[in-house]
Each structure stands twice: as structure tokens, then as C-alpha cells.
Amino acid sequence: MGAPDLLLPSVGPEDAEKPLYDPEILTRLDWSEVTHMKGDVTSARPGDGLCVRPLCKADYDKGFLQLLGQLTKLGDISREKFNERFDAMRSCPGHYYVTVIEDTLLGQIVGSATLACELKFIRGCAKRGRLEDVVVNNEYRGKQLGKLIVTTITLLAKEVGCYKLGLDCKDEMKPFYGSLGYTSEKGNDNTMIIRF
Numbered sequence: 674m675g676a677p678d679l680l681l682p683s684v685g686p687e688d689a690e691k692p693l694y695d696p697e698i699l700t701r702l703d704w705s706e707v708t709h710m711k712g713d714v715t716s717a718r719p720g721d722g723l724c725v726r727p728l729c730k731a732d733y734d735k736g737f738l739q740l741l742g743q744l745t746k747l748g749d750i751s752r753e754k755f756n757e758r759f760d761a762m763r764s765c766p767g768h769y770y771v772t773v774i775e776d777t778l779l780g781q782i783v784g785s786a787t788l789a790c791e792l793k794f795i796r797g798c799a800k801r802g803r804l805e806d807v808v809v810n811n812e813y814r815g816k817q818l819g820k821l822i823v824t825t826i827t828l829l830a831k832e833v834g835c836y837k838l839g840l841d842c843k844d845e846m847k848p849f850y851g852s853l854g855y856t857s858e859k860g861n862d863n864t865m866i867i868r869f
């Protein structure tokens with residue numbers, strides 16, 4: 674028996690394409706009351722060559738992390754570390770919905786956002802959603818992909834039973850989220866944090 678090939682990918686092709694969450698949920702989103710998308714764009718009809726779907730491990734090779742690098746500091750993330758984090762998320766069904774837009778013609782991830790769900794005791798054991806890590810590749814901005822990915826996550830949160838969906842953003846982003854139905858609550862428009 675020869676020495677193991679160290680260049681082999683750590684996951685087989687089937688595992689690489691396995692979605693983080695059931696993509697069927699995306700087919701159930703109700704876009705009927707969304708009026709802010711031009712050209713009747715939805716997650717099912719995102720535009721020529723585009724596809725909205727859950728993250729999969731193969732996206733490591735499709736520029737997913739480089740895209741997140743346009744949002745914030747990324748750090749050094751090996752394939753192994755990425756796969757471990759992906760598996761940890763997939764082992765908590767109903768909690769992590771990392772959703773991407775792929776340009777299928779180029780095989781590149783060009784947009785992403787995450788719905789993270791938090792289970793509560795309050796409100797009769799309710800579920801609260803958080804919209805996280807919204808980013809569109811800078812070469813694709815201004816083409817409604819930001820609106821598309823945020824609206825997809827908003828409808829997804831409703832579909833999976835969140836009673837509310839929150840986000841933190843800089844002041845300059847408030848008009849963007851405001852145009853998509855998000856509001857600051859009266860007397861509670863400051864989110865306070867402690868960084869570690």
C-alpha cells in the first residue's frame with residue numbers, strides 16, 4: 674500500500690455538496706407581499722446564472738471566505754478548520770442558516786447572509802432570529818443582490834418560526850435596512866456590546 678496522498682481533499686464529493694440546511698425550506702418562502710424587488714426577482718428567480726442556496730463545504734473553493742473578507746477581518750482559515758465549523762453548525766439543525774448567492778457561470782459565491790436562531794424560554798419558548806454577516810461581492814453591488822439576500826433571510830426567519838429578527842449595523846446602513854422593513858424600536862435603538 675502506498676503512502677496516503679496528502680493532497681486529497683478532506684471530504685468526498687458527496688459531502689462537499691451537502692447543504693448546511695434543507696434547501697427545500699427556500700422553496701416555501703412567501704414572496705407574494707414583497708414589493709421592493711425590481712423585475713420580480715426572488716430567491717427562486719434571482720437572475721441569469723445566479724442561484725440562492727444554503728452554504729456547502731465546496732464553497733470553500735468558490736471564494737466564500739474571500740467574500741466574507743470584504744465584510745470584516747477573516748483570519749487564517751484552513752480547509753480543515755472551515756469543515757469543522759461547518760460540521761458543528763450542521764450538527765445543530767434549526768440554528769444556522771448560512772445562505773449564499775452563487776454566480777453559477779463562474780462558480781463563485783457573490784453574496785451571503787446568515788440567519789442565526791436563538792431558542793428562548795420567554796414568550797412561550799419562542800425562537801428569535803439574528804441577521805448576520807450580510808455581504809455582496811464589491812463587483813456585484815448595486816444590482817439588488819443585497820436586497821435579495823436580506824429579504825431571503827427575512828422570509829426564512831418567518832418560515833422557520835422566529836417571532837422577530839434583529840441585526841446590528843452601522844448608522845450609514847440604517848437606510849438600507851429601513852428600505853427592507855427593519856425599524857429601530859422607540860427608546861431602544863442602541864445596541865451595546867462588550868468585546869473580548
Ligand SMILES: CC(=O)SCCNC(=O)CCNC(=O)[C@H](O)C(C)(C)COP(=O)(O)OP(=O)(O)OC[C@H]1O[C@@H](n2cnc3c(N)ncnc32)[C@H](O)[C@@H]1OP(=O)(O)O
Nearest residue numbers: 805806807808809814815816817818819820840842845849
Ligand atoms: C447585519 C450586517 O451584516 S451589517 C453589514 C452589512 N454589510 C456590509 O457593510 C459589507 C459591505 N457592503 C456590502 O456588501 C453591500 O454594499 C451591501 C450588502 C450592504 C448592499 O449590497 P448591494 O447588492 O450593493 O445592495 P442593493 O443593490 O440590493 O442595494 C439596495 C439599495 O440599498 C442602497 N444601499 C446599498 N448599500 C448601501 C449602503 N452602504 N448605505 C446606504 N444605502 C445602501 C442602494 O443604493 C440601493 O438603493 P435603491 O434600491 O434605491 O437603488
